[in-house]
């Protein structure tokens with residue numbers, strides 16, 4: 001939610017009057033650290049996808065394809081990744097590092 | 105109560121009744137009803153909370169539910185309960201209120217006795233209380249979400265709106281009670297007074313049993329020469345601070361009878377509220393908190409009169425405690 005409603009703007013009983021508006025609520029905004037993935041180290045094993053509690057590991061095209069290796073790797077979905085760090089903990093190759101949002 | 109939430113959310117006029125442990129059991133949902141602004145009406149037969157197991161009357165159930173955000177009224181006899189029930193719907197459903205209303209009734213003394221009352225006709229009810237038009241409801245053709253998540257960035261705003269609505273409901277409570285009185289000749293007020301005009305000592309009660317026994321005690325004390333009157337609190341939430349200050353300012357002493365105890369706290373819940381209302385005001389009376397009639401214990405008018413005399417005398421001698429449980433065998 002980008003615009004925060006005042007007391008005068010809240011619906012009765014804080015009801016939500018627009019169907020499907022949950023789509024606009026990006027829980028990724030709760031994140032403090034994000035999982036930075038090094039595509040060169042990713043072996044596309046999918047373990048991070050299995051463990052991610054928010055279904056936020058997404059198959060992504062490699063920017064620098066490696067001959068003989070799958071063309072995709074797993075990156076994260078910034079809209080819903082809450083930065084729990086489970087993927088970084090579970091990745092067998094150490095491809096994921098947790099980086100503080102906004103850090104230089 | 106969860107079933108009532110669903111029923112009311114679909115747009116039905118909803119009523120239920122409970123008591124004691126039943127009220128305690130639904131405690132969690134009571135906050136949800138009021139925050140969702142569902143105008144449910146509930147009769148609460150006030151009885152003690154266990155342990156020890158006790159099925160008799162006192163106010164420990166409702167006093168543990170002070171902060172649920174409902175309008176809370178008391179009916180002091182069968183006629184009042186009958187008359188106030190349609191008033192509760194009219195208050196709850198008013199577009200300026202849209203909050204649940206609890207009508208409190210003394211357990212056993214009112215709930216389990218028979219007394220003659222004057223009834224209204226169906227036409228009277230229909231004229232007084234128009235058909236229910238929900239302000240908002242669940243409808244598959246116009247889907248909305250009721251009772252959703254309220255994250256930290258809106259939760260405080262929702263509480264502010266709720267508090268403003270409950271405080272403002274005071275105006276509607278008075279309007280509805282006045283309307284009822286004009287139509288049917290039986291008038292009710294948020295705070296009722298008995299023999300208060302010249303009184304320098306006031307008995308302050310809540311609930312029917314102590315209220316009506318209090319009348320007899322006041323009559324007896326007046327016959328003995330004490331300038332005493334009685335104030336009965338009908339509207340418990342929103343607490344009628346303005347009426348309370350108007351009535352109590354300038355009196356010598358107030359004897360507050362509570363039928364519930366805030367264990368380990370400041371004494372009786374009504375006495376606490378009165379102290380909060382009068383704190384720091386010039387001409388505030390001495391406020392003496394008595395706890396009585398717990399778990400169905402009878403308090404006779406003669407005992408009440410003695411307890412009042414005793415409390416006033418000791419307060420005059422400056423030795424009255426913060427609160428006292430009266431009629432206890434020690």
Ligand code: SF4
Pocket residue numbers: 034035051052053054055056057076077080081082083084085086087088
């Ligand atoms: S940090 Fe947590 S939420 Fe984000 S992608 Fe990794 S496992 Fe999923």
Ligand code: SF4
Pocket residue numbers: 037041042043044045046047048049073074090091092093094095096
């Ligand atoms: S666990 Fe590591 S190596 Fe496996 S797919 Fe995820 S990022 Fe790539």
